[in-house]
Amino acid sequence: GRRYPAKRELQFGEWQRNDILAGIFEPATIDIDLAILLTKAREHSVALVGPAAEELFDPVPEQDLFEALNETLTLWNSPPDWAGDERNVVLTLSRIWYSAVTGRIAPKDVAADWAMERLPAQYQPVILEARQAYLGQEEDRLASRADQLEEFVHYVKGEITKVVGK
Template identity: 40%
Template sequence: MTQTDDVVLLVRDVLGDADLVGVYPHGSAVLGGLRPHSDLDLFVVVRRRTTAGQRQALTDGLLALSGSGAPGEPLRPVELTVAVQGDIRPWTYPPRSEFQYGEWLREAYLRGRTPEPGPDPDLALLLTMVLRGRSALRGPSPDQVLDPVPPADVTRAMVAGIPDLLAELDTDTRNVLLTLARIWTTLATGDITSKDAAADWVIARVPAEHRPVLVRARAVYLGVEEERWDDLLPQVKPHAQYVVRQIERLSPHA
C-alpha cells in the first residue's frame, strides 16, 4: 500500500464509509505532479459534522502517517482537510472547515491541541484546485460534489493569508516565497499553477536583485539544490516585500 492508501484507510476507519462523500487530491498532485518536497495534499468531504473523538483519532493517526519533511524522511508530509458538504455547497464565503492536519502544526498536536472546526478562507483555493484536478481517490468526481468558487473569493482568500505567510518567512522560507509567487501569478493571469511554474513567471518579472532567492527556492523545491539560506538571508525579506507590493497593486482586497 502507498502512503496515500494508508491515509485514505485512516479516513475511512475514523469517519466511516456511510458519512464519507469523497477523498480528493489537490496541490502539487493536480498542478503538474509531486516534487521532491511536495506535501501529500488531500481534501475530504463528509456528510455530517465530526466529533472531538474523531478529530483526535485523525490527528493521532496522521502523526504516524505523515513525514516531518526532514532530509531523508521516507514519508511525505501530509496536509489533510475535512469539510462537511453542506458547509461548502452551496458555496458561501468564508467557508467552514471541520478539521485540518498539517506538519507546520505538529508541535501543537503533540502538546494535545486538536484542530477545531471554524471558518477557513483557504478552502476557496483548495476547492478550486480539487475541481481543476478532476480526480477522486474515493467517491464521485469532484464536480458532482462541489460548487465552483468565484474567482473573486479565491483572490480574497489568497490575499487574506499573506500576513500569516510573512510571519513564517524566517522559519518556512522556501514555501513562503513560492506561495507568494503563486499568489502574484494567479492574480495577474487568472490561472493557478504549480509552484515552480509560478516561480518561473515571477523570476522573469522581478528586478535582477530580487531573483536569486526565488531561483534558490525553486531549485530546492525541484530537488536540484540543498536547502540553505544563510548566504541569501539579507535578500529574502526585500524580495518578499517587493512581491507583496505587486500583489497589492492587483488586488482590491489588499
C-alpha cells in the same frame, strides 16, 4: 453568492494522524484556505469513484479567492515571520502571485518559473534558489540572503496587492 470565509469540517491531513488515531477530531472551523483548496480541487483533482470535483463543487467566486490570497499575505511582514521557512514562503508567494494574476492554481516549481519571468533581475536569484532547493537540485541557503529575501517578499506582496486590492 458570497461564501467567504467558508467553514471546514472533517479535515484529514498527515499532520493530524496521531490525533485522528486517538479519536480526536477538530471541531468545525472557519478556514480561509478553503477558497484556495476548492479552486485547486476543481482544477487538478482526479475522481477515483463518482463525479468529478468540478461537478460536486461550484466554482469559487473570484472575490473569495482574492480575499483568501490577500489574507494569506498578512502572515509575512518582517523577517521573523519567515525565519526558518524561507523557501516555503518564497514559493508560496510565487503561487499566490500566479493565482492572483491567472485565477488558477499551479505547483510551486511552475509558479516559480512563471514568477521568474516577471521579476526584476535583482530578485531572480532568490526564487531560483528556492525552486532548485524545492526540487532537490541545490542546497537551501536562502537564510543567508536576508536583505535580498526581505526585498523580494515586499516586492511580490506589492505586485499581488495591485491585483487583489486592499
